[in-house]
Amino acid sequence: xxxxxxxxxxxxxxxxxxxxxxxxxxxxxxxxxxxxxxxxxxxxxxxxxxxxxxxxxxxxxxxxxxxxxxxxxxxxxxxxxxxxxxxxxxxxxxxxxxxxxxxxxxxxxxxxxxxxxxxxxxxxxxxxxxxxxxxxxxxxxxxxxxxxxxxxxxxxxxxxxxxxxxxxxxxxxxxxxxxxxxxxxxxxxxxxxxxxxxxxxxxxxxxxxxxxxxxxxxxxxxxxxxxxxxxxxxxxxxxxxxxxxxxxxxxxxxxxxxxxxxxxxxxxxxxxxxxxxxxxxxxxxxxxxxxxxxxxxxxxxxxxxxxxxxxxxxxxxxxxxxxxxxxxxxxxxxxxxxxxxxxxxxxxxxxxxxxxxxxxxxxxxxxxxxxxxxxxxxxxxxxxxxxxxxxxxxxxxxxxxxxxxxxxxxxxxxxxxxxx
RNA sequence: GGAGGGGUGGCAGAGCGGUUGAAUGCGCUUGUCUUGAAAACAAGUAUGGCGGUAACGUCAUCGCAGGUUCGAAUCCUGUCCCCUCCGCCA
Numbered sequence: 001x002x003x004x005x006x007x008x009x010x011x012x013x014x015x016x017x018x019x020x021x022x023x024x025x026x027x028x029x030x031x032x033x034x035x036x037x038x039x040x041x042x043x044x045x046x047x048x049x050x051x052x053x054x055x056x057x058x059x060x061x062x063x064x065x066x067x068x069x070x071x072x073x074x075x076x077x078x079x080x081x082x083x084x085x086x087x088x089x090x091x092x093x094x095x096x097x098x099x100x101x102x103x104x105x106x107x108x109x110x111x112x113x114x115x116x117x118x119x120x121x122x123x124x125x126x127x128x129x130x131x132x133x134x135x136x137x138x139x140x141x142x143x144x145x146x147x148x149x150x151x152x153x154x155x156x157x158x159x160x161x162x163x164x165x166x167x168x169x170x171x172x173x174x175x176x177x178x179x180x181x182x183x184x185x186x187x188x189x190x191x192x193x194x195x196x197x198x199x200x201x202x203x204x205x206x207x208x209x210x211x212x213x214x215x216x217x218x219x220x221x222x223x224x225x226x227x228x229x230x231x232x233x234x235x236x237x238x239x240x241x242x243x244x245x246x247x248x249x250x251x252x253x254x255x256x257x258x259x260x261x262x263x264x265x266x267x268x269x270x271x272x273x274x275x276x277x278x279x280x281x282x283x284x285x286x287x288x289x290x291x292x293x294x295x296x297x298x299x300x301x302x303x304x305x306x307x308x309x310x311x312x313x314x315x316x317x318x319x320x321x322x323x324x325x326x327x328x329x330x331x332x333x334x335x336x337x338x339x340x341x342x343x344x345x346x347x348x349x350x351x352x353x354x355x356x357x358x359x360x361x362x363x364x365x366x367x368x369x370x371x372x373x374x375x376x377x378x379x380x381x382x383x384x385x386x387x388x389x390x391x392x393x394x395x396x397x398x399x400x401x402x403x404x405x406x407x408x409x410x411x412x413x414x415x416x417x418x419x420x
Numbered sequence: 421g422g423a424g425g426g427g428u429g430g431c432a433g434a435g436c437g438g439u440u441g442a443a444u445g446c447g448c449u450u451g452u453c454u455u456g457a458a459a460a461c462a463a464g465u466a467u468g469g470c471g472g473u474a475a476c477g478u479c480a481u482c483g484c485a486g487g488u489u490c491g492a493a494u495c496c497u498g499u500c501c502c503c504u505c506c507g508c509c510a
Contacts, residue, residue, distance in 0.1 A: 059437095070490055
């Protein structure tokens with residue numbers, strides 16, 4: 001959630017920031033609701049203070065209330081209830097108005113309303129936009145991917161990995177987790193995949209994107225579209241003690257997405273599916289450090305691509321293309337020779353204090369100091385089916401076998417995938 | 421699924437209709453003492469809203485939401501969560 005205080009203090013600055021991402025927030029209404037809110041609070045506080053005073057006097061003097069006091073206090077009580085009801089209505093509308101408003105992009109995020117305006121800020125050494133056979137042919141031929149089985153079990157956009165294909169994915173996930181925990185210093189988390197609505201709201205996925213989420217009606221739980229949701233919920237409603245930040249978490253989980261908004265895109269192969277594995281990095285940091293932390297996370301994700309020997313490039317997303325909760329985002333794309341396109345395998349964002357405010361996650365900078373909102377950052381490290389695709393398509397040899405990156409061999413126990 | 425028990429401040433733990441935002445202990449912060457430390461002693465130590473430049477004032481919060489009452493941490497209803505025993509099951 002964006003800061004109500006900031007909107008009210010400098011509405012035009014906030015409006016300008018959101019216009020950059022193609023949004024026109026109802027600022028006038030928000031300001032109106034906020035001043036109404038303050039009026040009602042002041043009115044109800046006067047009545048409550050009076051009621052407290054009278055009741056306390058009765059208690060102090062150990063006597064029965066006088067009849068006229070009872071009458072007066074009943075009226076006061078009725079008035080308190082009435083104002084409270086008004087206030088609840090105002091707060092509800094304020095909340096409903098604020099929740100669908102996205103985060104404001106940082107000043108250094110480039111202008112632009114769609115992906116056309118994203119900027120390639122660097123490309124890995126030895127760029128070769130090679131071409132080859134697509135994974136849906138190659139992997140099916142090698143019998144490590146079964147798209148038909150996926151479709152028959154669960155429908156379109158589901159898939160089955162078999163044999164060395166399945167093990168390759170497991171090896172990639174384990175390898176990435178080991179790097180993140182042992183080299184980059186993240187704490188591994190294995191969170192619930194089903195979460196409450198409040199948790200989903202805290203991350204920014206609700207209320208706006210409910211059409212892309214799977215949900216169980218009986219238990220009122222939602223399937224996570226990314227581990228970010230669960231990791232973001234880890235400290236909801238908490239005050240994090242001094243000297244605990246930055247907190248760095250990593251989790252490998254499935255991600256469940258309906259992809260209704262992407263109907264018709266990427267229909268072949270497993271580039272875009274309803275369920276996929278992902279290793280996700282997440283940090284809670286002090287606001288002052290969030291810029292450098294974001295760069296650090298980008299570097300960590302890049303290093304994974306580099307160690308796998310993949311050709312990749314880094315994009316900075318323009319204001320109109322960053323995610324709802326993001327204030328600034330980098331994407332990493334790896335070259336996929338078979339698909340003949342760049343595949344997004346990581347998206348690294350700072351959400352500033354947007355998620356922390358929604359979540360009620362705060363921290364205490366030092367003993368005795370008042371609480372502040374931490375910044376939250378997230379980034380894939382990395383997204384699995386796509387990095388799997390890249391490894392398969394890039395490793396394809398003339399003879400139809402696939403050579404896998406050396407770093408994975410300790411995890412697979414073999415260095416090549418060949419036809420049975 | 422059946423039967424019970426419980427959710428109070430950073431933690432432990434009182435309170436069960438009236439100066440209780442909340443005893444007491446621990447922890448933490450500061451000070452006194454000490455060459456230093458420990459111990460001892462003293463003071464302080466929740467979060468948020470509203471008003472105020474501030475000092476400060478005021479309101480709310482004892483899982484959450486309602487209700488009863490002049491007055492609720494205390495009584496009532498609902499709900500969420502935790503624990504114990506039985507059943508079932510990976």
